[in-house]
Amino acid sequence: MPVQAGEDTSIANVDHLIRYAMVAPFVHGKRVLDISCGTGYGTQFMALQGAREVIGVDVDQSSIDFASKYYQHPQVSYLQSDAHYVRSLEDASFDLIVSFETIEHLQHPRQFLAELRRLLKPGGQLFLSCPNDHRVSPWISSYHLHRFRFTEFRDLFLSLFGEAVFFGQHYVIASCLVKPIAPKAKVSQFDAYQNSLPDGFFGQHYLEHLSSIEDADGYLAIVGVDESQLTNQMSLSQRAFQVLMHAMCHAEAARIGQQHDQIQLQHLQAQLAQAQQEVGIAQARIAAMESSKFWQLRQSWFHVKRRLGLPVNE
Template identity: 35%
Template sequence: MAQVPVMAFTGERYTPERDREIAQEHWHRYAFARPLAAGRRVLDAACGEGYGSAMIAAAGGQVLGLDIGEDVVAHARARYGGTPGLAFAQADVTALDHLPDASFDLVLSFETLEHVEAQERMLDGFARLLAPGGLLLVSTPDRHVYTDLTGVQNPHHVRELYRPEFEALLAGRFPARRLFGQKLLFQSVLWSLDGATSPAQAFSLDGQAIHDGVANAPMYFLAACARDAAALAALPALSVFGDQAEGVYEAYRREVVNFRNAMAYIAHLEAELKRRQAPE
């Protein structure tokens, strides 16, 4: 079988060949959804390249991945089409009237909301498609942290939301909700090596004071939405996703080394300049 060419990264859709921060952010969302997939009918709305749909299907879900780009869907079919329980189709996720009511047990919509203007229509569609006991996982950036504080505008985002706006959109459609924050953080992690499954702990340092919980401002929100609160019961309070290659940390270490080498070289040049300028 011929190898499928890698899909070009334009910044609009994540591709699994990208590494470091963006990789951990995107893979973590699907890893979070993965334990919920077995035996469920899953809609991956705006599936993009298809890697996440394939992950969810491999976990036992019957997955339909939808994307508006015909070329993107063609790529996903070519690359992941042999995965059991996985299908791809071209569709606008703000116009899903062709799909029957209550036809999915799990709907995933990661980093899609901010790319569309018709957000209300998209969420109405998801609510209609959820079967009784079904669950929607939807993520989006926090406009305050992602854009206001950084001063960087993402050209592919047409309608970013502040937290109250995001929660208001969901509240009118889903009576039961849990809101999670997501951000790539430097953390010291202690984990059991003996198989123990005790409850997790989290602490945050503020100056010299230690507080319970994670107190950082989220870069992204991930909301779990349902009609019945029982559908949310299996969700964890904390989800940690690690990269065994430590790509982000390794890049940070390289930059520190480069900076130190540059500073040492500047100091050497300054000393040499002083030596040459000194009177004989």
């Protein structure tokens, strides 16, 4: 769906942009299909990296309208279609296909993969990602129709394509010791991926823990690219960390406020219970008075005074 004005996408960018950046070295001079292109930022990026033509396909017309307006390029065109079968596209017509975080949304994953195989040229390249919804995460979408473990994703993919290289995508917390650098003016959200860190920027690298691909946060399947051409990728974002810390602080403040409200509610409930108890005691006393002989004689005396027309002061 289109990104709303004012929405901070820093965390999502760390997740999504690195996939397109990994594809970038392979798109030059090729006809590329970006299926489930969303708002089109990745589609445009691949055109900027030298693709001969890029077609972005998405089922959501509002996303296509947004992409056509904000992510235009002479080599880019957008098309609204169901991903299971893109009727207007011919067999074996693309050199390279990308589809990120799509398969889990679709009713028929196998049919979708068969459609990608139909559209890909012999010897063509395919990059396809899928999240691991069996992990613990607050970002697992309720719109996912399928939840794939790695072995399920791998076996389904290989049953259609025969062979592939698989990467795991891992979300990590990083801490960097960096000499003072002059910040560069940001032109687009892909700037960092167009101008990667120079060799030797980090002297030492430390890896405290990284899970196996079975426990990764997501999977990436690659067809038609020799494993020797693929390298591990890393995306660092201080802005994303700041957004996350802000969200955690906001959540903690909300928790403390909720705790304070709960204490206030308990205090008010205790006061109400005490007031109800005091009312009960008073009502019991009144009932006892009204049932006493003195009270009955007093009421009879008032009745006589009324009959005689005398003033009654109760």
